[in-house]
Amino acid sequence: MSVFITTLLVFLVFIIIYQIGKASEYASVMRGEENIKFKTNRAIAWILVAFFFLGLYGIWECNEIFKDRMLPVAACENGVKYDNMFFVTLAVTGIVFFATQAVLFWFAYRYQATPSRKTTFFAHSNKLEILWTTIPAIAMAILVAIGLKNWANVTSDAPADATVVEVVGKQFNWLVRYPGKDNELGKRDFRKISDANNILGLDWKDPHNMDDIISQKGELHMVVNKAVKLLIGSRDVIHDVGLSHFRVKMDAVPGITTTLWLKPTITTEEMKQKTGNPDFVYEISCDQMCGKGHYSMRGTVIVETQAQYDAWMAAQQTYYAENNAPSAPTAANMAAPKPASDTTPKAAVKP
Numbered sequence: 001m002s003v004f005i006t007t008l009l010v011f012l013v014f015i016i017i018y019q020i021g022k023a024s025e026y027a028s029v030m031r032g033e034e035n036i037k038f039k040t041n042r043a044i045a046w047i048l049v050a051f052f053f054l055g056l057y058g059i060w061e062c063n064e065i066f067k068d069r070m071l072p073v074a075a076c077e078n079g080v081k082y083d084n085m086f087f088v089t090l091a092v093t094g095i096v097f098f099a100t101q102a103v104l105f106w107f108a109y110r111y112q113a114t115p116s117r118k119t120t121f122f123a124h125s126n127k128l129e130i131l132w133t134t135i136p137a138i139a140m141a142i143l144v145a146i147g148l149k150n151w152a153n154v155t156s157d158a159p160a161d162a163t164v165v166e167v168v169g170k171q172f173n174w175l176v177r178y179p180g181k182d183n184e185l186g187k188r189d190f191r192k193i194s195d196a197n198n199i200l201g202l203d204w205k206d207p208h209n210m211d212d213i214i215s216q217k218g219e220l221h222m223v224v225n226k227a228v229k230l231l232i233g234s235r236d237v238i239h240d241v242g243l244s245h246f247r248v249k250m251d252a253v254p255g256i257t258t259t260l261w262l263k264p265t266i267t268t269e270e271m272k273q274k275t276g277n278p279d280f281v282y283e284i285s286c287d288q289m290c291g292k293g294h295y296s297m298r299g300t301v302i303v304e305t306q307a308q309y310d311a312w313m314a315a316q317q318t319y320y321a322e323n324n325a326p327s328a329p330t331a332a333n334m335a336a337p338k339p340a341s342d343t344t345p346k347a348a349v350k351p
């Protein structure tokens with residue numbers, strides 16, 4: 001609020017200065033003082049120079065305020081490339097910005113109207129036209145080429161050895177499913193979804209579902225330096241898997257499976273040290289406004305070593321066992337699955 005009021009105040013001060021200037025100019029014109037025009041010009045030229053330095057100071061101040069709130073270093077391979085691209089773009093556009101602004105304000109000061117100077121007019125210059133068309137065109141083409149190359153990287157097929165994990169959004173949390181020992185995710189059917197005992201609508205007729213694991217607390221575990229392919233879906237409205245620490249995001253759309261893959265390079269523990277923050281966690285944010293609980297739709301990502309991952313995985317119970325066998329899972333119910341929770345009428349089941 002105070003920022004808004006300050007901005008408004010600065011704006012009003014400018015308007016007042018401008019109005020006073022105008023009023024005094026008209027007054028002097030009415031008094032017939034031709035000379036006053038040049039005096040006003042001089043004053044405006046100085047104000048513009050002051051405005052330039054005020055602007056520079058503003059940029060510096062913004063940087064001071066926000067530099068500690070930046071995301072930490074990118075935690076995956078493609079994220080590093082993305083950041084490099086961002087900084088190259090920022091450097092190129094930044095240099096152009098400072099150069100053009102400096103020239104703009106310098107010209108306003110240096111070439112202000114004086115009684116002795118006469119303005120040169122020319123309607124056309126081929127040389128200038130060529131210069132200010134080709135240079136930006138080449139610069140933009142290079143930036144776009146870098147962007148396309150990175151885009152192709154991010155959206156390319158995941159490596160063949162990537163771990164496949166399903167991430168499904170719902171109002172208002174993330175459900176994370178691992179394929180279990182058979183390395184294959186079983187079929188889902190939205191008609192079988194039940195908040196009581198089948199939150200993803202797993203089809204118990206599909207044996208691949210029997211060993212599937214739905215991560216407790218919705219944690220997404222990843223092994224460092226190992227590619228992970230996410231199969232993304234939604235149970236209700238459009239959500240978006242936002243992984244800002246890895247510089248990727250992807251919409252979660254009901255009825256469609258979207259994918260993205262990444263190769264994390266920094267474990268959660270290493271990131272705690274890098275950021276100097278013992279409470280650091282990688283997170284999944286929902287990057288698509290999805291309802292009244294949108295703000296609370298935060299998932300946790302844990303990047304760990306293979307050994308830690310294996311230990312975590314070994315401690316997980318299959319979702320089937322969790323919901324269909326109150327006792328510990330046995331070899332028998334793993335081997336001979338019964339469609340225990342299948343309450344869907346036969347006629348409604350797809351062939």
Ligand SMILES: [Cu+2]
Nearest residue numbers: 239286290297
């Ligand atoms: Cu959401």
